Amino acid sequence: MTDVAVYKSEVKPDWCPGCGDYGVLNALQKACAELDIAPRDTLVVSGIGCSSNLPGFFTAYGFHGLHGRALPVATGAKLGNPDLTVIVTGGDGDGYGIGMGHFVHTVRRNLDITYIVMDNQVYGLTTGQASPTTEKTVKTKSTPTGTIELPVNPISLALTAGATFVARGFSGEPNHLAELYKKGIRHRGFALIDVMSPCVTYNKVNTYPWFRERVYKLEDEKHDVTSLEAAMQKAREWGARVPIGVFYQVERPTYEDDEPALAGGSPAKQPLGLKDQSVLLEFL
Ligand SMILES: Cc1ncc(C[n+]2csc(CCOP(=O)(O)OP(=O)(O)O)c2C)c(N)n1
Numbered sequence: 001m002t003d004v005a006v007y008k009s010e011v012k013p014d015w016c017p018g019c020g021d022y023g024v025l026n027a028l029q030k031a032c033a034e035l036d037i038a039p040r041d042t043l044v045v046s047g048i049g050c051s052s053n054l055p056g057f058f059t060a061y062g063f064h065g066l067h068g069r070a071l072p073v074a075t076g077a078k079l080g081n082p083d084l085t086v087i088v089t090g091g092d093g094d095g096y097g098i099g100m101g102h103f104v105h106t107v108r109r110n111l112d113i114t115y116i117v118m119d120n121q122v123y124g125l126t127t128g129q130a131s132p133t134t135e136k137t138v139k140t141k142s143t144p145t146g147t148i149e150l151p152v153n154p155i156s157l158a159l160t161a162g163a164t165f166v167a168r169g170f171s172g173e174p175n176h177l178a179e180l181y182k183k184g185i186r187h188r189g190f191a192l193i194d195v196m197s198p199c200v201t202y203n204k205v206n207t208y209p210w211f212r213e214r215v216y217k218l219e220d221e222k223h224d225v226t227s228l229e230a231a232m233q234k235a236r237e238w239g240a241r242v243p244i245g246v247f248y249q250v251e252r253p254t255y256e257d258d259e260p261a262l263a264g265g266s267p268a269k270q271p272l273g274l275k276d277q278s279v280l281l282e283f284l
Pocket residue numbers: 048049050051052067090091092093094095118120122123124125126131
């Protein structure tokens with residue numbers, strides 16, 4: 001096991017005191033330490049949002065990109081060097097709003113990437129507008145009389161798109177969350193871990209006490225993670241009880257397995273194939 005301090009950046013998080021994203025970050029550092037993943041073999045990619053600042057607080061390669069575009073960046077990096085452990089982090093606005101198209105297509109391709117969404121059911125960075133996962137009737141800055149749209153259900157959406165690993169965590173359960181990350185990172189294929197990560201500043205409905213009263217662990221109910229039907233049923237459960245844990249996990253060839261261009265190994269580690277290598281030296 002690697003010392004967890006290895007993954008802690010010199011830059012300290014600037015999230016509001018009590019923000020759920022602290023629990024998400026700590027659990028990720030714990031999971032990587034327990035899996036012994038070296039920072040030099042790890043890339044953390046994000047978009048824009050409070051949650052998307054995470055790569056700055058984590059020691060590994062990092063890419064803080066454009067709002068909603070983390071998954072295409074991660075796809076390119078993974079195909080360029082499949083030997084990297086690629087982890088994507090961001091918010092529900094980033095991933096299920098502006099990034100929704102990328103989300104569905106990355107899921108169906110089954111690239112070997114772990115996607116951690118800090119789902120606070122609101123836009124935090126832009127000061128509290130409704131997001132795709134805001135519950136109907138909730139009042140926010142952009143919906144002063146209450147949201148009139150139905151929320152996106154990330155779990156059933158991922159299952160429908162062909163995901164091979166779908167889980168939900170809660171940042172108030174950091175040890176359970178770290179175990180979910182470990183399972184997701186070890187999983188060969190695309191792994192979604194939607195984490196209920198309360199925004200203590202702008203979401204006054206889905207708070208820590210709200211979740212503590214409702215969450216229960218799927219593993220305590222002997223849920224069959226290989227049954228799509230059972231996963232779909234559990235995905236619809238939201239209200240008096242909120243399930244956390246692994247909803248679904250199956251094996252299927254990854255995009256990398258089936259991509260002929262990767263048959264010779266990691267492109268990043270191949271010789272460039274130039275007859276005259278001296279042309280390269282001109283640029284050094
Ligand atoms: C193309 C583009 N559109 C809009 C924005 C403004 N913007 C920045 S963050 C954000 C949403 C943040 O919400 P979320 O992704 O859920 O992250 P959180 O801040 O809640 O962690 C928006 C709309 C932007 N930066 N770029």
